[in-house]
Amino acid sequence: MTTAPAGFDTGTIGRWIEDRFGVTDFDVEVMSIGRSNLTFTITVGGLPRWVLRRPPLGHSGGSAHNVAREGRIMAALAEDRVPVPTIIDIVDDPEVLDVPFVFMDHCPGFAMNEPADWARIPRGPGPGDRRSCAFGMVDTLAAIHAVDIDEVGLGDLRRPGGLIERQLRRWLGQVEDVALREIPIIREVHDALLETMPDPAGSPVGLAHGDFKPNNMIFAPTGTVNAVVDWELTAVGEVLTDLGYFIAMLTVPEEYTSIWVPTPDLGFPEPEELIDRYQEVSGHEVHDVGYYEAFAMWKLACIREGVYTRLMTGKMGDLDLDPATAGDGVEDLARQAMTLLETA
Template sequence: MNPGANPIPGLDTAAVRRWIADHDADLTGTPAFTRIGLGQSNLTYLVGDEAGHRWVLRRPPLGQLLASAHDVLRESRIMSALAPTAVPVPAILAATTDSEVCEVPLVLMQYVEGRVVDTMEIARSLTPGQRGDIAGSLTRTLARIHAVDLDAVGLADLAGHKPYAQRQLKRWSRQWEQSRTRELPGIDDLTRRLGAAVPPQHETTLVHGDFHLRNVITAPDTGEIVAVLDWELSTLGDPLADMGSLLAYWVEPGEDIGGDFPASALPGFPDRAEMARGYLDATGRDREALTFWHVLGLWKLAIIAEGVMRRAADTPGNKAAAGTPTVERIDAIVDKAREIATAAGM
């Protein structure tokens, strides 16, 4: 590769190479940059040099961005704070806002060896026992996130301490208005029903905000989570919100809300009730309130998917290898959320 070449949209690879060399003397020769992960938000690249060293680079998406979204510097602050805790995260090596390196902030982090279960091919290659081990580690790791001492790690000021449900409803309603591609009465109906059913908040903890199977790295031999990724939506709030989001992603056999990734419907992965029971038994949190957060998780997932569809249409360079959410999938998520809300009397 020509060091002066710039084959990666949004990255001046020669400038980034110099920046990495300033922070890691082990960089050898000219590094190669490869887009990795199936994430549709912040762009993630594997950086590999001629000696086999590897790093991970993160930057916001291309094109016009919504205010307060895709803040990689905030994400790096959270991950740095979690380094001494029981929550496994990649080490943050450097971050920059220098316009001579990139027109947007960049974060450089440790490359963590392990397996990311982010395609059906990988999910099918697992034994039922391995799937069960990963599922158990998901709920245990989520409990660890919610047990972080905010004052001890310096994250007590990460966000406001006002009731989280109202903050979420306000924020994602605004995101919907700014990113929607069409009228969708089901979203409006869910927004109204959620607003009328907010449960009381009894505690404030660190909340990951997007915790699911594709956002963790697992150890191939044990299934234990060795790194939790994608902290850009992390905040302070009700811990049940994370479990609700995990259930929103957790597809069961016969459902059509999983898009190209209905991995949790494979044998060995427990159903949603068992996943919820494992977390609630370990933490002693409110079973009744979890249904609200499950519905809100589906509502938010539909809004996020609509935003991804909008960004990919506006700026094709943001498209990830997994493709783009479809109108049909988004509608199915909304329908599932309304079904669960109706059954719960919301």
């Protein structure tokens, strides 16, 4: 076994794996994606077999890093038509690891992390081409929003008030509680979002993924979505927040998100086409997309500031972030959000 990265105790977890599966020889790698909960691939005989997901180093609570909650959501959706990884166990045993973790089967396929991944899918036109892959992402989003949360046992995720109102309060609080820098525009955009918030009573409500974008899906070679991952920000509330976030992620500069997304010049549909597809498949009347995009941009700014703070305080593990640039873009993202609000 190779030396494991920070956050993975090869001794105690190794004994747990041996007791559970009879496997003693394995290697561990940090996944290159993800900037919050830490995700490790466990390979046996050179082949990926399992995935372990745990909170970030220095975790001190908060639902955003509650991997047990995330694992429970994925396990509940396994019997629905939403594609998710197969959860093997949710472990909360300090003798194995000092924080809870989710242990799951490795899902075959590839994530959308770079142009080479998108290039695996034929340009088309035809079945299994890039446009059908993109529309499949939208169909998957609509399937998430169609989940009967009571039927799958997730009704207790409901919270009083609207999702946007709760998240505005939560993300602002997190930034102001832990940030190492003063960034007034964060509060300015928060106040503008609160003042212009659409009436929650007029918005469809359901299970909102919270971080729905191409690199949080695993694709088959045909472009079919094999699984949706990273459910750590999932909540019940206005589902159009997911659609606005998905559209916003297609326009945010890559240097501000650390992810690559396909663009129309590479065969990805235009945002208007994606919105029309969602409205057709979901049956929801889409409105205030500009507002939901602005909300997404602001949330990205808050998340980026949180990542910067954890990095500077040594709580991001072995991930490949440069401290000199990790904090860039927070103000720009917030200003883009304000511009979207002003032009919506």
